[in-house]
Amino acid sequence: MVESIKSAQAHHNQTLRAEWRLTSGYLHPGYTDFESAHILLGRFLADRTSVDPLSEKELFAPDEIFEWGHGKPLEKVINSRADLDFLLLHPNLLRKSIVIIEPWSHVGINSLGEEVRASKNVAYIAQKVADMDSILFPVWSTGIIDPELVVGAISSGYAVVVEGGDPSVYDASTWTSPACPREDMFALVEKLLISRSPTSAPAIFICVGHQLAAQCHIRLIQRAVKQVLGTTSLERDSEAKALNSLQEVAERIATMGKTLQVKKRDGRRVADSWNDEHFAVTLNESKEVGDRVLLPYQSLDGKVAGIPWELIHAHDVTSDAHEGVIDTTIQYEREVSISMFHSDEVNEEAILFANWAYRSIHDAIVPYRHIVASGPLSWLIQLPDSVEILCSTEVDQEIVTECSATCINYKDFETKKIRRSFTCQFHPELLSDLRAIGNREVPSYSRLKADDGVRLFVRLLYAGMQD
Template identity: 45%
Template sequence: MDRSISWRLLPGFYRPGKSSFKSIQALFSEFLRDRHSPSLLQAHYDNDTSDSINYGWGDSAPLEKEITSQEDLDTLINTPFAFNQAICIVEPADHVGFNTIGEPVRASINVAWLAQRIADCDSIVFPLWKSGLMDRKKLAHVLTSSLAVVFEGGHPTVRDSKTFDNTNCSHADLLDLSEELILSRRLRSAPSIFICLGHQLAAQAHIRLIKKATHEILETIDDILINQPNSRNALKQVCNRIQALGTKLRIVKDDKIVATGWDHPEFAVGINEVPEAGHCEIIHYEKSSSHPDPELAELITTQAITAEEYDGVIEESISHEKDLNIVMFHTDEVNEEAILFANWAYRNLYQSLLPARNQLVISELSWLFNLPSSIEILCSTTAEGRLCTEVAATCINYRDYDTRQTRRSFTCQFHPELRDDLREFKKSGIPAFDNLKKDDGIRLLIRILHDSLME
């Protein structure tokens, strides 16, 4: 069936055909300007649906674009106006979990309504749990050509691949897509925001990419840099050092070693000491506890250097807005040591690749220049005075070799699109605009979108 018959082909729901990148950016900015002013779109809201909705994805505009088959994807790719000014939402599972009243929560609905309500920004959902990856090249093209990609959470656990068995997209498939999105952040490409399960998949993908990079460099560099012995040897030394630490670094929780080395299935993601569901406070990240591996001191220092080099969206929000309270909804967490290691490895690779760039960029190792240049832990969470999640959010930095400009993608363990009740807007109704402006999580999501869209 030709889905374009029922799809809006031009951007905008409240202002049909008039939404644009400029208007979306301006409306995001206006939303963040204060916590009390009314929406500039107020006159365009339909009073009959302003505080209640009873439909979901694929039922009616503005949620009509649900890509559930290869046919849908082919139709979409032939209507670029439908996706190049829209947010693409990737769903790895049918819901992110059950809330306190037993409802399954399809959080993507909230992302779509927030973007539409605040900035008349359309959204398209890709329920991979229904469709599978479809044509990977076409899917990647649409995602990276959109305004932004939101990689949603889900109820399976990345610690057990079997928990994905009841979906049409395996754990391995999702890792492949996560790697592709991490490598896709180039000039004029869409930023990615990985949420909860997406945050955890991104962490696993970082480690896989670093393993792949060091392996391929050591296997091929002697033949590629035949006439550049200094650059060749420096690269080999860096890769050998990364591999040596990667194979022995230990993950410690509550003074117990829970994983050793990057080949352990829970090196990147482990079970959280305290499962979180509900309100938590975001605090600045700080590593204060001791660790049995002496090398961690260098990783922490490298993290501090990364934090000094870049202005963190979330860090600025903590410092300048107020104490931030957001919603957690998970039992697994990204391991602190794994992200400290990834940042250190990315930085070392970035620096050692640069001297031989001209030769490497025309070789089979050219993909290495799409790797992040660093990854920063932005914040942690506390509940009832106890540190809960050390890596509550990260910023993935991409320092461009030619322009020296930096682009960013983000990951967060928390769900900024959910409110305290952990409910879909389809069931709870869309909050009044002034309540949206006061919600810390929603403001954080819009700030991340606003800032990353400018890069």
């Protein structure tokens, strides 16, 4: 009986794959590539009034279902290993698409009682603005399959978007999908974080994706510290200068991690060290739902906040040295309003710590990179160089979410060029009604062009594709 069900499902998936478009683009089939998509993204951002340069063809009619797996342009869904294998046999499909990872079946329930599948908004915006195809990977139903294989494949495209979801990062019991437990999500996100190369796609982590990235920063740093301190020698490091340098840094990081407390503005002390489940992510002071104005992140007064000065200073250096896109947008555009839809938040202290630790590891490697590159610690070279908090939100002049977005920087050891990925607690892909495309009036190009959140999402794509 079980075998017959599996056989029927495999046949169904094969039938669905037969409907997949093998030519990129939907509005202008065969004409979409990296360069044209990038130009169209730039055109969208150039102003708020210009007309749609693409065909007037609609992505779906009012009486049609706009849902993943229910026809073009949302036909490409990875439901099985066979679907992934098909994409590997047709690498151009991956190369000319955005891959959207769904940790959960929806990102929350709006005021109308609708489950909001925000991944459809990502696909709609990308297609409508630049005729960029999307491929969905619903890991909540499919499972991760194989992080090494998956990340290598999906990182070849325009971008990877890790969507939001209902579970809490700090509570394993909320990850109730048997296909994808929390540890599997950690493995996938960790792999994404250390796979940003000169030839890879930028990653955009949204809401729970933002929180998963924060938790995985801490997990990666802990793994690095443990491995460095457990290493007894490195080949061609005859005087142990490289190892001693790394171990000295690892010990400082471990000491800081074991003593750094996380305190909230409402007086809660939620973590006493980096080993606490709530160190990176915890319950927010209040739930944020609806429009919020983004504010530039303000550097802390360490004496008031009780945070070590090294962490604050390191973040000030990162902020001065790197351009995080979102912070620049806030600075030069008019008031930026976006949609919030969350109860949990990333802790400010955790990101300040991660930034300091990443910078410390990177600087320790620089003079000995030729030694580290050829040994068991070589994966440390793939770690980010830094991570910057970009903005916050407030209600009634009171900060609610200190760490509303981050820019993850990767500095190439040889060329010194910077590559970036981004995380945001807010949902730039959702309009103010917090409804999924297909459940609301279809937004026009001009409507998208006027929306702050959509413009911010497009700007992240545009900037990330340049790196």
